[in-house]
Amino acid sequence: MLPQVWRVRAAAALALVLVLAVVASGRMGLFARWQGGQTSPVAAQHPSTSASVPATFPSAPPGGKPAASEIVEPGRPQLHVPVLMYHYIRVPKEPPRTVGYDLSVTPDDFRAQMDWLAQNGYSPVTLRDVSAYLANLGTLPGRPVVLTFDDGYADFYSTAWPVLREHHFTAVAYLVSGFLGRPGYLTPEQVAELDRAGVEVGAHTVTHVDLTIVAAADLVHELMDGKASLEHIVNHPVLDFSYPSGRHNPAVEKAVQAAGFDTATTTEPGAAESADSRYAWPRVRVEGQEPLARFAQNLGPLDPTVQASSPTG
Structure with missing residues (x-):
């Protein structure tokens, strides 16, 4: 008999094959069973919040004293937790107004941003924490925020992680499994170390390809093999998954669910999460050379009873 983990993976693979068969044939009506509430074998182990169960969002000001809680009413299981999106933490090598330049937050700016979060009572959490809260399986601290880092660049380990560790902050690292070990990227050993230290490892495909245009077999490869490679490293x-370049559509979302992921994030702007939208959660892009005042403004209000300090810069 196959071990439980392999039975789950086999079932997820079969579900993904069925999804891709539907995509290839265009018979999207067969997705009705997913829309009716069924989930993949892995996702079934992590149920989403029932609309009939009220949830309480505890909030606290920087001093640690409880503030008024936000009650998430039945039928509206939605949170407003900013999910920040980072890429490089480095001094950019590219000229201004290029992709590499815009995606590069300097080490000094990153430290200032983390200092500001700490000074204003923000508590970084993982997507596992957000999912557990929506499933009525856990709580969140006051002023939660999620820090995500895309692609698995080496500067996350060398530059960002020491600053996060100083503040006792956690983060989510979305990794392109096929890039690990290349120059400029994390090594598998570093990934395992970060995972043991509490960094959440998320998948970002095998080759960072646009999933909306790949062939069905390639979609299976990018989702299943990318997931399996990372699971082999972290055991x-x-x-949790992130769409490369934010490219997704309903068919890709269904495939991600069938592959056994619980959530997926996009590059679309916003800060609203619900169980129903968990395969298209938005994020807040942190751009290179972004003034600290804009960084703070982009976080948006979380609790009207708590006032954050006004940053300078």
Whole structure:
């Protein structure tokens, strides 16, 4: 008999094959069973919040004293947790107004941003924490925020992680499994170390390809093999996904769900999460050379009873 983990993976692979068969044939009506509430074998182990169960969002000001809680009413299981999106933490090598330049937050700016979060009572959490809260399986601290880092660049380990560790902050690292070990990227050993230290490892495909245009077999490869490679490194399920370049559509979302992921994030702007939208959660892009005042403004209000300080810069 196959071990439980392989039975789950086999079932997820079969579900993904069925999804891709539907995509290839254009018979999208067969997705009705997913729309009716069924989930993949892995996702079934992490149920989403029932609309009939009220949830309480505890909030606290920087001093640590409880503030008024936000009650998430039945039928509206939605949070407003900013999910920040980073790429490089480095001094950019590219000229201004290029992609590499815009995606590069300097080490000094990054430290200032983390200092500001700490000074204003923000508590970084993982997507596992957000998912557990929406499933009525856990709580969140006051002023939660999620820090995500795309692609698996080496400067996350060398530059960002020491600053995060100083503040006792956690983060989510979305990794392109096929890039690990290349020059400029994390090594598998570093990934395992970060995972043991509490960094959440998420999947970002094998080759960072646009999933909306790949062939069905390539979609299976990018989702299933990318997930399996990371799980081999960290020795536990990898349940969160990020679409490369934010490219997704309903068919890709269904395939991600069938592959056994619980959530997926996009590059679309916003800060609203719900169980129903968990395969298209938005994020807040942190751009290179962004003034600290704009960084703070982009976080948006979380609790009207708590006032954050006004940054300078």
